[in-house]
Amino acid sequence: PTPAAKPAEAKPTEAKPAAPTAAPASKEKIQIKYWIFWNQPQVWEEPFRATPEWKAMEESGLEIEFRTGAGGDAGRTAVAAGTPPDVGDLGPQYDFALGGKLMDLTDFVAASKVVKPERFFKENWEGPLIDGKLYGVPCHECYVRRGLNYNEKLVQEAGLDPNKPPETWDELFEWHKKLTKFDAAGNLLQYGIDPFDAEGGTGPGGDGWTIAELWDVPFFDAATGTFNLNHERFVEALDTYCEFIRFLGPDKLQGVRSVEGQGTWGGAYNAQVQAMIIEGYWHPGETAKEKPEVSKLNRATWIPVPAFRKGHKIQEFSGHWTSLFAEGKNAKHAFPIIEFLQSKSALDIIFNSIGWLPALKDYVETVDGSKFPGLQFYLDSAKQFTHAYGENKIPIRSFIGQKFAVYREKVYRDEMKAKEALDAFQKDVETEWEESGWKAKWGKKG
Known part of the structure; x- marks a missing residue:
């Protein structure tokens, strides 16, 4: 899914936990604002409201406003102004947590019969866990x-075997060259892959940092709060990625991207202009x-790896967390949302309508x-990976x-060498x- 717009960096702030409070059993309605940043989930509202679980929430006294497309500047502005939703995901949840804008959910989870850590994939569950507090x-x-x-059709047309996909970045580059087509005037008609597209170019962030993972670059030492972004393996990784763009021509690729319907995050792939894409299970x-x-x-x-890691099977477990906003009225x-x-009713609606999956094993x-087509690989990969x-x-x-x-x-x-x-x-x-202020703050952590 296309990520939310980049948030402004949060400054170090202590978040304040809150004790769970059950919905009152009176007839007085409690207004709950449930907002999320995506637009696609508009299709969920009607079936969500028809589920027995949603009706039970309403019968308990909750009146729920479900809003989609609530991220970006509007979401950040609402949070900054002290008028956030009660519950939801506006995109930059991590920054909101650091800024003291989210509740600690530890006590809510301890009291819940539904939300149990053991039900979740370990890496997914630990995403919202910051300094011992659970913010989502x-x-x-x-x-x-x-x-x-x-795209198996484009692969076959290029004389390649779709049953023998590339395992290393050297092999991927050979596929890239064979899958790329220019017209007589040198215009780009079709290309193998843009390695910076979609999950290939994401990060660092909630979805990890693909390029650093693939070359196993220790770019940040959490114990000391120090960076190693000019590591020799990172130099090799950046040079490798950039060679794919140089082969196409940066301006030619930009020209293709500028055509409506041929953008990033699946557009060019759906248009069958881009033959390969690094993407998640969705x-x-x-x-x-x-x-x-x-x-x-x-x-x-499996996403190809550099030659020195041949045979390694890389997977990344993460995703989006939903939180209770500290200043939500x-x-x-709102924890029942x-x-x-986590209910089967909600999860079936989400999966069947868009193809999204939870972190529930x-x-x-x-x-x-x-x-x-293609989903079975991801289901298998969650068990068969060698490095997570x-x-x-x-x-x-x-x-x-951004830098x-x-x-x-x-x-x-x-314009510059990678090093x-x-x-x-x-x-x-x-x-x-x-x-x-984070260098000084981090030094006090341990």
Whole structure:
């Protein structure tokens, strides 16, 4: 799913926990604002309200407003102004937690018969856990984020075997070259892969940092609060990624991207202009809903790794958490929404309408992997991985991601060498770490 707009960096602030409060048994209605940042879930409202679990919440005294598309500037403004929803996911939950805007849910979970840590994949559950406090519960869209999806028809037309996908980045580059087509005038017509697209270019953040994971770069030491962004493996990784863009021509790729319907996060793949994409488990389901004819051609496999890691099977467990907002008028009454989102009724609606999965092991076990072409790989990968990664819990992660996007473009446009760019990147991040106050704050943690 397309990520929410980048939030402003949160400054270190202590969040205040709140004790759980049950909804009153009186006839007085408690107004609950339940907001999420995505637009696609508009289709959930009617079936959600028809479930016995939702009706039970209403009968207990809750009157629920369900709002989608509530993220971005509007969501951040509402939180900053002290008028947030009671419960939901506006996107930058981690930053809200650091800013003291979310409740600690530890006591709510302890009292719950539904939300139990053992039901969740470990890495997913630990995402919202910060300094011993639980600021959210995995909901709506979670699970695994790493896989190479490819169009078997385009692969076959290029003379490649769809049953023998690339395992290393050297092999991926060979596929990339064979799947790329230019017209007589040199215009880009079709290309293999944009490695910076979708999950390939995400991070650092809630979905991890793909490029750093693949090259196993120890870019941040949480114990000491120090960065190593110019690590030699990161230099190799950035050079490797950028070679794919250089082969296409940065401006030519930008031209293709500018055509309506050929953008990032699945657009160009659905248009069959892009043959391969690094994506999460949701890609098979979303593609089936958006472009059924392309879905039939979709295959998924392990994301290729550098040659020195050949044989490693990389997976990343993370996703989105839903929280109670500390300044929500009736937030202390809103935990039943989080419990509802773990029910089979809600999960079936979410999966069948959009293809999203939760972080619940018991539910994922019941999913039919044949429902969407490519989905079975992801279900299997959650058990077959050799190396698992999780969320990057770094307070200035949005700054890091924004700066990295600037420097990577300088590298693939040959304005800077990878080592030179990452040296400058390292200095920028160290400066921000200190000036934001987080360097001093982090030093007091341990």
